Amino acid sequence: MEPFILPGPVYDELFTAAAGLLALLRRAVLESAPDRAGRLAALGLAPDGDDYPLFTDDDLIEERYCAAMARPDVILGPHGPQFIEFNVSGAFGGPAETHLLSRVWTEIYGSHDGAPFTGHDPLQARAAFFEQVCEDLRLPRAVALVGSPYEQDQAATSRYYDIEVDVLRRRGLRAEFLEPDRLPHGLGLPERLEFPVGLRYFATADWTSRGQPLDPVRSVLDAGCLLLPPQSSYLLANKKVLAWLSEGLPWMTEADHALARRYVPWSRVVGDTKAEWRGRRVDLPELLMSGRERFVLKKAIGMMGREVLIGRLSTPAQWTTEVERALSEGDTIVQEYTESVPYELEMCDASGTRAERVPVSPVLSPMVFGGRPGGCYARYFPSGESGVVSVYGQGAMENAVLKGVQR
CATH class of the missing domain: 3.30.1490 (Dna Ligase; domain 1)
Structure with missing residues (x-):
């Protein structure tokens, strides 16, 4: 019956720490070897393996945008935020959900004197990132969202994609959602590439597990479409890299070590x-x-x-x-293991007639897009149990995390 609300300094700290750790992850991968083959080897992966099949030949673009989008998972422990892993891709859940939930809570609680909380909008932050990409690379303001409205082998709505398309269009970008069967012709190919930039809104493992071929995506990449974030982003998401930071790397400064000690279990x-x-x-x-x-x-x-x-x-x-x-x-x-400090969340009882405050153990996810804070997503079990907290994997509940406003 309410969002998760954090004090302003704690809310801001999540994004500052996320951006700092993301920069360290990026450098750790790039410093692990001078080229792609060496970096894959450092992570124990074969150069021609199936885990990362969509590299492009443009190493500069791969390296420039590999940390473009991230959603770390954070537990608020007894000693503050602990970043237990980083999702670095364009396919992580949370942006549309946080955008919608934040809007709902603001409208409900802000009907009179203004909402007692505020927060960053992930879809606006990602749109601002794409605007910056188009400006920096002098490309037309056109973005394709490449994904599929299927999750867990069941038909699902394309509504989340459509909402983001609408946000992009309202900012003056041409935008379109393209499913696999619309590639590559949906981008204007082979005649003319009408969408030079795209959001890679899918995980390759999801598509291949459903028998969806990646050939159409490869044809789009080969035609010059810049699908962001690039394949190299998945190297940053490899959990070994976070373990490297925890153990320490030769190039890390004392400030780098302190950041890792403070926020990484x-x-x-x-x-x-x-x-x-x-x-x-x-x-x-x-x-x-x-x-x-x-x-x-x-x-x-x-x-x-x-x-x-x-x-x-x-x-x-x-x-x-x-x-x-x-x-x-x-x-x-x-x-x-990091034990979560319980958060008392107001929820409705099973009858729907009485509100009660229930201690839950949420996993929080501050999102970062092109260095911009992009809202915070949360998952939790209403029973209060902790453990592996996942919406698709374990059926956890979703909510938004907002910043309390002092009055």
Whole structure:
């Protein structure tokens, strides 16, 4: 019956920290090797692998815009915000939902003296980013949203795409939503590329899992359409990179280390190696086997919480099996578990007649578009339970996070 409301300094801190960590992720990837093949190798990926199939030949564009859009997932722990992972792509959920929910809450609570909260608008922030791209590259003000109105193998509405198209058009950009079967001709090809810039509003894994070929997207890229963010953005989203920052990299300054220590839970790439743990050097496999309840295992490539195992919510046998698999395959990070500080959210009871305040453990997601703060999305379980909090994966509820206004 209300949004999540944070004090102004805490709300602003989420975006400042998100932008700072995103810059470190970008540099970590670019510094890992001088070229794409080396960066893929540093992440344990084959140069011709299936995980990242849509690279272009323009390395400058790949590097320039790889950090263009991000939605980290944050837990407000006892010691403040903890960034547990970064979604870096154009396909993450939250922009349309936050845009709509923020508008609803503002209209409901602002009918008299103005709403007691405010917040950034993700769709306006992303539109401003595309305006800047068109201006910087001297391209026509035209943006195509390339995606599919299908989620979880079920037909879904295109309404979220249509809402964003409307926002772009209201800002004076030509905009169109294009499904896979409208590519490449929907962009005016082969005669003329009418949309030189596009939003890559899909995850390749979603399309390939449904048998949707990527050939039309490849033809659009080959024709010169700049689909943003580019494939390199997914390197930043690889959870190994966040673990690199937690462990520390040679080029990091003391300010960089301080930023990572402040906002990133202790994280390491799982391997048969030593690790620094609370001031002492320990054997990492032994630490994981003996400290199940302290840690979370996450595959480096994954989404919707599908490849996450929380130690305290697993059995000893499950944990042992997954640790052994991670050690064997080298595709997983371990992260110290962060307990969420409960937030009391006003909700309606099951009868729909009485309001009550219920403690919940939300995951917050401040969004950043081209360096601009773009609103904050939240997911939670109304039961108050914590764990892996995902809308599509576990059926979590959604809400917007807004900034309280002092009067």
